Amino acid sequence: MDWSSIEGNREKKGPVTDLELLHHFGAHPHLVLLQGVERGRRRCSSTVKVSGARRACLLGFGSCNSCQYGGLPPRTLPCSTERSLAVNSINNVVTEDNALGWTLPSPQRKLPRRVYRSNGYLLLYCNGGLNQMRAGISDMVTIARHLNMTLVVPELDKRSFWADKSNFEDIFDVDHFIDSLRDEVKIIKNLPKKLIRDIDNKIVKVHSMPPVSWSNMAYYLKQILPLARKHKVVRFLKTDTRLANNGLPVELQKLRCRVNYDALKFNQQIEALGERLISILKKKTENFVALHLRYEMDMLAFSGCSHGCSEEEAEELTRKRYLVEWWKEKEIDPDERRLEGRCPLTPEETALILKALEFGRDTTIYIAAGTIYGGEKRMAALRDAYPNTVDKEMLLSPSDLEPIRSHSNQMAALDYLVSLASDVFVPTHDGNMAKVVEGHRRYNGFRKSIILDRKTLVEHLDLYQDGEISWDQFSNLVQQAHKDHMGQPKERKVIQGQPKVEDYFYANPQECLNHGRYL
Template sequence: MAKQKAPLPVIRRRIGGVGLLRWAVRVASSIVLWTALLQLSTFFGLPLSPLRAARPSCIGNRNASATASAVTAVASDDVGDLAHPALPTRRSYKSNGYLLISCNGGLNQMRAAICDMVTVARYLNLTMVVPELDKQSFWADPSDFGDIFDVNHFIYSLRDEVKVIRELPQKFNGKVPLSMQPVSWSSEKYYLRQILPLVRKHKVIRFSRTDSRLANNGLPLRLQKLRCHVNYNALRFTPSIEALGNKMISSLRKTGSFVVLHLRYEMDMLAFSGCTHGCSGQETAELTRMRYAYPWWKEKEIDSEKKRLEGLCPLTPGETTLVLKALGFPRDTRIYIASGEIYGGEKRLAALKAEFPNIVRKEMLLFEDELHLFQKHSTQMAALDYLVSVASDVFIPSNDGNMAKVVEGHRRFMGFHRTIQLDRKKLVELIDLFEDQELSWNEFCTAVKELHEGRMSQPTRRKVIAGQPKEEDYFYANPYECLGPARKRREKLKHTET
């Protein structure tokens, strides 16, 4: 009997070896299949199943709950860092034609125009070509759309709204599209009744000017929310601009909070606005010559003092210094100046630096080689200022131009972050009274603070003035249709009407 039982261990070992081999093959096959699935999911942008959170041990380990929480946190971080978000479902529609747009103006004027034109393309069921940026204006910036904005993100984030292509199909090569300028501040009905028939007839239409071509008010809610979706989601700066902007913000944050002063006191602003208060006779003559040198600028003869008293001029650096002190900003406040080259150079900033020595500019936060590629690209430099301005603790524009308005609206969208909207008309009156010694310093400070108590970007509705769109509140300065209740301000924008 013993001799008959002796071979059994050998048989068991053989059976065990075969089973182990089969098990190994199955494991290897599973790994290969799972790896292939991951690769395909990544390639096609398919969503992956979320990682399962660790469960507390059933054995009664008192550290099990903490361990589970830690693993869950790590898993969540991994998903946030590694998982590719699913692309929006492409909207299927029959295109009525192609829309080309040539933006005009600076960064923020073009930004708002792009939002408007995407909305028009969506409403008319058009196919939109990636926008062309202004290269002919005073700044002569040769940057293309892809030099400033992330083109792929722009196209993919709008898949469920409008089809965006990089260039016209080859069948339209050599064909000159119908070129026109839409009527300013138009409603959606204008585009439906006047523009759509032209697109259907010509198949391709080009808007040669796009600034302020869509009304502030009276549009359907879904279109207003789409404008916000484009502005706060689809228009993302290029990775290189985002990286430098984040570096600047991190440097400013190392010492605590910081204020951004949008000091719009550059040569082009003063020349074209005719605002020369505080300038010498020689400087005034230089600015006037520049204004006359540009034939496309229609307003030539300008009464500078009249415009200033009407609140239509930017505050000078000296006037801004008085206002900051009166508002109670301490001497050690860290102030980032968001602007191009200040007209008059360092001497014009002397008073501001004397009262607030902790002044910072982008040249102080970045290395020379980092800024070198941006030097002759004013629009890209403005993009850096935009990122820092949106992230600041307080934003104070000395003028109500496009950047001031668009940044204010973005800060409202981010959670009504503090923006001080200076009342320049009343401020220059107070400043003149103080400088003429008709107001004491304490009286001046009290008046300035009381004047701005309700001008800190509190939630409010836009002022609507029928028939006067230029005088009413700008949509992009206060897109209240997109802000929602206070508790939901930071939630992801839902641009479809519910």
């Protein structure tokens, strides 16, 4: 991989300027850089050189002196001088403008609380893994806001495949979640005590239900709002994909983004570990790739994919699929599924694809995944092709990971942070993490994400491994297939009546992006 292509094609020689870095590595798309910033701007000692640390500082990943990442626009830069208060028209966050023209968040001021008559309380039981729950919570906040309901801090899934017992506050900063949305919706940690007593005494009956998948706001206004007013408390038993990708008012789409990219901030413990991981990686190398290698038991069992597995392993995966009752599809042809492009790439296939995309042997690759099925035996080909392949277990000490090791969602949160900070993000399957991280990287300035066309790749891989095409032909075919799959600005594909097939909102939240600046 030619890393200069990531930084942009520069005709000018000499040091890279802050403005060039912001353009090529992704200042926040909502950030407005006023005229005259380039002229006479001050520099902090931490931002004099063009370095990974400086770039991380400018982009809001990692930290350097007084620079820190604040989630939503605008970002904080050091050297602030004169200040004036303002309210951001996009997200209503109280902000400050400094003499350099950057808009700065004001940490001392809380947003004004939105006052409204509540139509009832909304309880949530979020289902799925970390990123499925993250998207679901973003949808549910938006629904609560539209229905003028009071939201109770969500309950996270503890019964799924991962059996993670984490509560909301074990992963996210619960106070930040509540305070950062107070101008939109009232969020409380628990139901009022009197209401709990009324529920216990059966004076009030909680109405529990799973909302209909991919519903628009008309459904929630016509079907859910009357239930909320009648029962006072509504509990949603599922939160995944319960809101349509398209057809919502722009202000609600922007609220989905605000929740996902600002309000759902990880707690201090996870943020600190994430910063440590990113710092270690940046000390090892100027650039690194985050590889979401989704070759894990749950994905293989769920998808029915067993390419490269032994007969015993294939049988184990089938048994696991039948044991999980809420996985509806049981009889699956693994070869047919692979040819359809619906299987995660194997580690061996991934090594060939990365090489075909011209990532050099010295590229540092961070494995953003859990336990790879088949262990180190299955990782051998990838590690042989890329010796600088690392993961969180290799970079952090056992004592660092001990508090969260048995909590898969907290471990996944570390991978999420590293994936956001990586120079390139490559998922080998289009699951929830792949989609949500892709969208977050778009939101952070269209940072490069290589979205692999697995159906096309499987065809090319088989031709190459069968000796029907040469390596040069294979490499050229792979590169041509992905020249427009790098996370560039594009319109979200809408297919009426087929929400599962059309582009996912959180993979390309175009209503929240400023395409023009990057086209």
